[in-house]
Amino acid sequence: MDPVIVVGAGPVGLTLSLALARHDVPCVLLDEGPGKDEQRPARTAVLRDDTAQLVQRLTGTPLTEAGVGTRWTGWRAQRRKQLVQQVTFDDADPSPVHLAQHSLTAALRDAIAKETLVKVSVDSRVDAIEQERSGLTVHTRGPKGTWWRGSYLVGCDGPRSTVRKLLDIRFPGRTAVERHAVAALRTELPWAGEALLHRMPPWRLSGSEVTGRPLADGVWRLDWLLPPRNELVTPEALVARVHETLTGWNGGVTPPYELIDTGVHTVHHRLARRWRVGRAFLAGDAAHLLGALGTQGLDEGLRDAENLAWKLAHAWHHGPSDELLASYQTERRALVAARLRAADQSLPALRGSGGLRAYVPGTTRGHDALLTDGHLGRGPLGAPGTHAGSPLTPAPFPESVPVGTPVGALAVDVRVTAEDGSFVRLRERLGLDHLIVLLVAPGTGVWERRHWAGAGIMPRLTAAVAALPCRAELLVTESYPRAAAHTVLLIRPDGHLVAAFNGVQPGALYAAADIALGGAGEATETSDAG
Structure with missing residues (x-):
């Protein structure tokens, strides 16, 4: 069968190519x-x-151990001179991983260089797509x-996606929702080691909001929210912001610093009308743009890649x-649209002039918490989301039981015996190109698997797993x-x-x-209550 063609070698295209290779699917990366x-x-x-672990799984290298990225020890939300919120991270509640994008792509490119199933063609710009029933051709x-x-x-292939234009897919939305000097x-x-969100800092040049987020090797990224008007950010003005902010954060004393890089980051909110036309799909910035209020468009693009990779792999191996x-x-x-909708609904309150809302008790604290959610990947602005309404999520069976994870949500990353x-x-x-069946069996962790693999309900469960419509x-x-105990999760x-x-x-x-896998969910005749 012909390989999958991935257009665009940014983080999303590189991740998708590696994910397909992990599913034993060959691909061409243009x-x-x-x-x-x-x-x-x-x-x-x-x-x-979840997305940091995806990248680590595909590259085989923990991003923080390789010196590529860093995890924050905590998060501080400050308003004027008052600390209003503080979060401490630990193993049970890990922080996000913060890294330079070129470091991320370098790690992905290094992994692809070792992958025989991925063919990379550089200096290759797509200008034509022809589809037929059995496949497609790209020029x-x-x-x-x-x-x-x-x-x-x-x-x-990014916000100006050639693929999207060739497929004649509209890309409506809002331009310049937010602008930041960086x-x-x-x-x-x-x-x-702590990231900081400082709202209404008491300095003349820093505007209404500034964030400071640590990177590896003692480097920090600072972002200043710019006014809605199209303010010109000159090098001199940016250096003045740096000097004033560092001085304010250090009690009036300017610490030594080395300015490494600067820029202006403009946030757009757009959502493609369709993400699929026949055998062609969109992912990442080609399908959506978001990023206001701390949300992360790249994070969503990596989730696109993970969601699509196993589905294409199943179609490639077993038929569409x-x-x-x-x-x-x-x-x-649906998840990205909900994220954009939550951000758009929050923007007027968070970025507006205030009015009576500024005097309502608890309003400011609620705004700070909402911004924290966006930056840390929580709540409606940042949490991974669930697929409860997906056609791939079955309605509850009579045999179903509730667990700590809602159906359609990401499973908890527990320790398992393989x-x-x-x-x-x-x-x-x-x-990998298979489902996972997870049995909850207290006490098994203290014995070698060979001692209990043939005892209790294991033989019946092993037989049930072997009879599933695909490998598990x-x-x-x-x-x-x-x-x-004895709960079985799919x-x-x-x-x-x-x-x-x-x-x-x-x-x-079997039915679940x-x-x-996109079937009708017809149950087998066998039933065993175990």
């Missing part, structure tokens, strides 16, 4: 550029815990201009399922939040919970797995 990225320390990315111009044959196509500098601040492929747009577009007897984290087993990996965990390759059952329920398990 890079419009020369295969190298400009180093811009002021252009950074904040990855929530590129440039020094290596040629025709490429593929099974599917994914446009990850500086990357090396210095020491009083809050070592229109319901499965259509669910990519249904699931991801089929070879090793102890790993659940998320380490994601991103059977994992065992000592405990799962709010799950009783989890998608991207980590979202499909269903949870009380004991071994072969018929319900079939629905998760």
